[in-house]
Amino acid sequence: MRRVILDLLRCPRCRKGAVSPDADTAEVLFGPIHCVACHASFPVAEGIADLLVDRAAATGVQKGLEQSLVARSYERYVRPAVQLAVSGHCVDFGSELALYRSMLGKPDGPVLDLGCGTSLFGRKLAASPDMPPVVGLDVSKPMLEESMAQAREAGVMLDLVRAEAPFLPFLDHSLGAVLQTGSLHLIEDADRLFMEVGRALRPGGRYVASTYLPPALWGAALHRRAGLYPRGEEELRGGLTAAGLVCFERMLMPPFILVRAEKAETSRAARGY
Ligand SMILES: C[S@@+](CC[C@H](N)C(=O)[O-])C[C@H]1O[C@@H](n2cnc3c(N)ncnc32)[C@H](O)[C@@H]1O
Numbered sequence: 001m002r003r004v005i006l007d008l009l010r011c012p013r014c015r016k017g018a019v020s021p022d023a024d025t026a027e028v029l030f031g032p033i034h035c036v037a038c039h040a041s042f043p044v045a046e047g048i049a050d051l052l053v054d055r056a057a058a059t060g061v062q063k064g065l066e067q068s069l070v071a072r073s074y075e076r077y078v079r080p081a082v083q084l085a086v087s088g089h090c091v092d093f094g095s096e097l098a099l100y101r102s103m104l105g106k107p108d109g110p111v112l113d114l115g116c117g118t119s120l121f122g123r124k125l126a127a128s129p130d131m132p133p134v135v136g137l138d139v140s141k142p143m144l145e146e147s148m149a150q151a152r153e154a155g156v157m158l159d160l161v162r163a164e165a166p167f168l169p170f171l172d173h174s175l176g177a178v179l180q181t182g183s184l185h186l187i188e189d190a191d192r193l194f195m196e197v198g199r200a201l202r203p204g205g206r207y208v209a210s211t212y213l214p215p216a217l218w219g220a221a222l223h224r225r226a227g228l229y230p231r232g233e234e235e236l237r238g239g240l241t242a243a244g245l246v247c248f249e250r251m252l253m254p255p256f257i258l259v260r261a262e263k264a265e266t267s268r269a270a271r272g273y
Contacts, residue, residue: 100179190231
């Protein structure tokens, strides 16, 4: 994990302090990192910082996303199969990537790939010379391991953190953008997540997410039982607005919905110049 990313992290236990390695190095591949406030320690192994605390066992669809076989076959088979089942066709990856890139604009600071899975988008963004550093976050260890293996194979520098949203282990105003593709519907407390995104983004930083629209009423209960929380435009707009994000835009591609919002720029008066 590069120092430039390590310096953005916030302790997930006390949610106050920054974290720091034992030695003042440019990169940490192994060894603990410590909270400077509560002194909690977290392991770093193979460049992945494990900031997971107090986690209940995964259930529903998420349980599957934490299986090694699913992680290893995610990009080639699982993701296309899910798209086919949900929408009736496979979405072209290049077009999807181009769309997210244009929605993100030119981030002015590190980009978080939230619920990165195997980092299929994070890896491509990290390989772009005009992108700031990219950090992937996921709760699934097999996904992160596959992510790291693929990034290494592609010769791409990607930093990875294991943590569980809605809480984000990043300091206030530390991120230039947050991209969340295909994982918002796995998070029950989206309002809390949006608050966290608003806290961690720098002024002007964008949040871009893709998820799917709620099905008919009887279907919604089945989805919830599987640990899936699809949301419609108004719910997304309301949550993001309540979190202080502005310039809400949405793109409807039923059953999918893509949204973008950004953290308001602080006024010059508030900044004191
Ligand atoms: C369907 S995959 C999407 C992966 C990738 N972003 C994509 O577009 O294909 C959802 C990912 O979100 C992760 N995830 C689910 N709930 C999460 C949570 N609460 N915190 C962090 N990651 C989570 C899962 O482990 C999984 O890797």
